[in-house]
Amino acid sequence: MTGTISSYISLLPLLSTVFTTLGASSPIEKRAEAPVKTGFNRVWWENWGHKDGIPHNWVYNLGTSYPGQVEQWGTGEIQTYTNKTENIRVVNKVLYITPKKVKDAKGKITWTSARLEGRKGNQWACADGKKMLVEASIKLGSASEAQQKGIWPAFWMLGDVFRDRGYKGWPEVGEIDIMESVNGLRQTWGLVHCGIYDGQKPIRGPCNEPDGKGGFVKGVGRGIWNTYGIEIDRTSKDWKTEKITWLINGVRRHSISGSEVNNATAWDFLAHRKMFILLNVAVGGGFPNGVEAAQTPFSTTIDGDNVGMQVDWVGVYQQI
Numbered sequence: 001m002t003g004t005i006s007s008y009i010s011l012l013p014l015l016s017t018v019f020t021t022l023g024a025s026s027p028i029e030k031r032a033e034a035p036v037k038t039g040f041n042r043v044w045w046e047n048w049g050h051k052d053g054i055p056h057n058w059v060y061n062l063g064t065s066y067p068g069q070v071e072q073w074g075t076g077e078i079q080t081y082t083n084k085t086e087n088i089r090v091v092n093k094v095l096y097i098t099p100k101k102v103k104d105a106k107g108k109i110t111w112t113s114a115r116l117e118g119r120k121g122n123q124w125a126c127a128d129g130k131k132m133l134v135e136a137s138i139k140l141g142s143a144s145e146a147q148q149k150g151i152w153p154a155f156w157m158l159g160d161v162f163r164d165r166g167y168k169g170w171p172e173v174g175e176i177d178i179m180e181s182v183n184g185l186r187q188t189w190g191l192v193h194c195g196i197y198d199g200q201k202p203i204r205g206p207c208n209e210p211d212g213k214g215g216f217v218k219g220v221g222r223g224i225w226n227t228y229g230i231e232i233d234r235t236s237k238d239w240k241t242e243k244i245t246w247l248i249n250g251v252r253r254h255s256i257s258g259s260e261v262n263n264a265t266a267w268d269f270l271a272h273r274k275m276f277i278l279l280n281v282a283v284g285g286g287f288p289n290g291v292e293a294a295q296t297p298f299s300t301t302i303d304g305d306n307v308g309m310q311v312d313w314v315g316v317y318q319q320i
């Protein structure tokens with residue numbers, strides 16, 4: 001999700017990386033509460049039922065950057081994030097993040113949307129020798145592809161040291177994109193970002209920046225509830241054979257091991273250290289532009305709940 005403005009051309013090779021097709025799997029029902037899981041402690045969960053509302057567990061990321069940091073959130077995305085109910089609200093214990101299109105008197109179009117990051121204190125690491133699951137039940141907007149060009153919902157994590165360092169140090173701090181989808185495609189990506197990247201020089205580092213490493217899944221239904229998750233598996237006790245696996249509706253889809261990142265420091269940031277969760281819908285920017293091979297959003301792109309993201313629950317689970 002984080003990246004550099006010049007990054008979208010080099011995102012294209014992603015289209016040739018490992019992928020699987022979802023095929024016929026039964027979509028998960030809305031259930032309003034993160035389920036308990038055998039063999040795991042549910043260490044934290046969000047059901048959007050707190051009396052003090054969204055800020056109970058989350059902070060709003062507002063505007064077009066972290067204070068004083070790289071503009072357009074580092075990815076070239078064009079929306080301004082707000083905390084207005086037209087962009088973010090909870091209805092019947094479901095979170096709605098909704099992009100809105102605003103036309104000014106001169107006909108100039110601007111976009112607003114919303115982004116949450118877990119409140120400080122809500123960050124977790126997988127214990128040595130154990131597994132950790134981070135999962136959410138999400139419904140992606142079901143408008144047509146033409147109507148969703150440039151719309152970029154995401155459920156992801158960043159290393160907690162990122163905020164300790166004043167929101168500096170990407171990609172070294174580590175990023176796990178649990179679910180990203182762009183342009184209304186029935187396709188979701190799961191990637192890691194880590195190590196080093198210098199947009200001016202061809203330094204791609206252990207996570208092949210700015211593309212990241214990981215995979216994607218085709219055939220993902222939109223307008224239905226699916227659970228998207230990652231499992232960090234440290235049961236092998238050797239960092240090279242530890243794994244991060246992406247799951248949809250509990251089914252393993254693709255994974256990355258320490259040896260594929262092949263840098264102990266970078267892997268430590270990704271798989272051993274505390275991370276916090278983010279939920280957002282961006283508009284425009286490197287990823288949708290790169291996948292579309294064109295500048296997004298298009299004039300056909302619509303706003304509203306049909307291009308937004310709904311989140312039923314989020315859960316973090318530590319293996320017992």
Ligand SMILES: *[C@@H]1O[C@H](CO)[C@@H](O)[C@H](O)[C@H]1NC(C)=O
Pocket residue numbers: 055060062083
């Ligand atoms: C929304 O953001 C504004 C700053 O733009 C702030 O003053 C206000 O308290 C925030 N409202 C909520 C509900 O967080």
Ligand SMILES: *[C@@H]1O[C@H](CO)[C@@H](O)[C@H](O)[C@H]1NC(C)=O
Pocket residue numbers: 172194195196206263264265266
């Ligand atoms: C591992 O990645 C770090 C950046 O996270 C880099 O500074 C270091 O040189 C890399 N080590 C090796 C052996 O490539």
